[in-house]
Amino acid sequence: MAGFSKARMFLNIKSAYERVTSSGMVYLIFVGLFGLLMLIGIGAGIYALFIAGSRHAYGTYREVPVAILISTYVYFVVASTGLCLVSSIGYIFGVRDFMPIAKRSVYLSIITILAGFLVIGLEIEHPFRMALYNILSPNLSSNIWWMGTLYSFALVFLTIEFIFLLKEEKHKKAAIAGLLGVITEVAANTNLGGVFAMMHGRPYWYGPYLPVYFLLSAMITGCAFIIFFFVLSHWINRKTIDQPTKKALESVGKLAILLLVIIMIFTVWKMLTTSIGRASAIEAMNALIAGPYAFSFWGIEVLGGMIIPFVLLLISRTKNIMIMFVASAIMIFSIFFMRLNMVVVGQIVPLYFELSVNEYSKLHTYSPSVSEILVVLGGVGFCVLAFLLGEKIFDGFKQT
């Protein structure tokens, strides 16, 4: 029996390998390109941490200790939460329209967590110490500890869910693992918001806004990722989108419209409440809406992340998949800068700003270094590579 299943597994691996290699030149070139991007990113991170030293290779410094690498981590794991939540609407909450998207979404949710872990692993100074002392010396009052631990658990639950989903007869078990996955993802996500929201020394972040915003923002990112990668996957597999999947994508599109309205309301109120708050928070908001970050905010975060996708989705009436694809692609690009703005603008106002001293009278500046950009691209490389390979290894995630 054991010999038989081993033989079957070998056959499965062999046929998966054949599917990858027989998928045509263009596919293989893309696999090679994104694989290379991933390797260059990992190389750049290892060079920065262990050879050059992060002080020399990364653009962060004492006053802006975390920046694009943390925002990229946030970007990926928040996307993971979103993918997990949106896909759970079908399998766990029983909304039939959403069921056809479950398998691929759970897979995407897994690879986005891994992409996040890859980037943060190349950001913190001692990733190996982290693995050890996270277990030996946990701080239960630390949001970072909870966030990291919960995302690790979520990864395990999602992987179990995915394995059960592949075996069609195990839907009940998949739903249980999926439910645990959703709970840990939600908890991890709001704790990630909490990492910033609990910083009482930084008025721009402090308060209950961010944990809720993170959850909302996660759902939006999840919708965008689902529409984008589902359309891509059908191109890769040279198939037309079948009727149930089309209906599911329409529902995802409708959900995205609703969530975009909510996030626009959120953003307006964040601007309004901050504009009458403490001097340093007002200063940060000014930098965002009328200072050095104005283009990144209005041009990318607001226009590209909210208004253009909202208008495009309305035009598409959630029927025209191509317009929805363009809307989601613009969102995926813009949300990256939304995260970067959130992380960096929270730190650019000096801590002693309100003391009016010469040393801290100007805003801090940050621009990413080459190493940082390469590590970010490495994370993107991993994510796309894993997506491309997954399509062939799991044979287009087809329902049997």
Next chain:
Amino acid sequence: MMDSSKLKPEKHAKESPAYLLEMERREFLKIGLKITGVLAGGSVLSLISNVNKAYSLDAYRNKYPYKPHYTMVLRQDRCIDCKLCMQACVTTNHVPDYGWRTMILKREVPTSIDQKWDFIPILCNQCNNPPCVRTCPTRATYKDKTNGIVMMDNKKCIGCKSCMMACPYDARYYNEAKKAIDKCDFCFEARLSKGVKNVACSEACPADVRVFGDLSDPESRVYKLIHQLQKPVWVLREEVGAKPNIFYMKV
């Protein structure tokens, strides 16, 4: 008169529109309940991270939780910006050129009718409610149970820099040689633990700006400087609520 029993769902055939609507409504409510449950489950898990001791302001001002309760009172107007304190700190604690544990800020007030400059020395505030300790995932930074100094256990530091984000006083930097975050420890490692009574910066100061001592001892200089009503005593960024142990006054 209509027969009211006809309106009950069970009387309807399963295909009838009314029955289907009823089912849809129930399904919808069930989904709503499930979503609420999952979100609540997630929120409870995130609440656990908020376990924290709260001090009332008066309790904090009138009794000092540590013995000795190390404190520094900075008599700000005596500072002449000679930077001898910074030099002493660098030599004593082997602070690299890219970092600092203490420094002096300058406030320029051209419209002032007396002096045009104000000098404000800063260092780690050894807070009673330290945001850095709360946020450190591995307890690499901790509040010493005896003397209240915020210490580092270098081998546990993973270099995530969240303490640098959390510190309201910019008191931390990453030290490449130590492979950990470095910060002022009131010279504990270099002096206090070896029996020396005063910290290096205070000893080096020619103007007697920095008064270091034990706030739990009513006979100490710091106790007497703080427990009086004649001269105002303040802390930096009080609004943060970190309950700092570095006090400022003008003589």
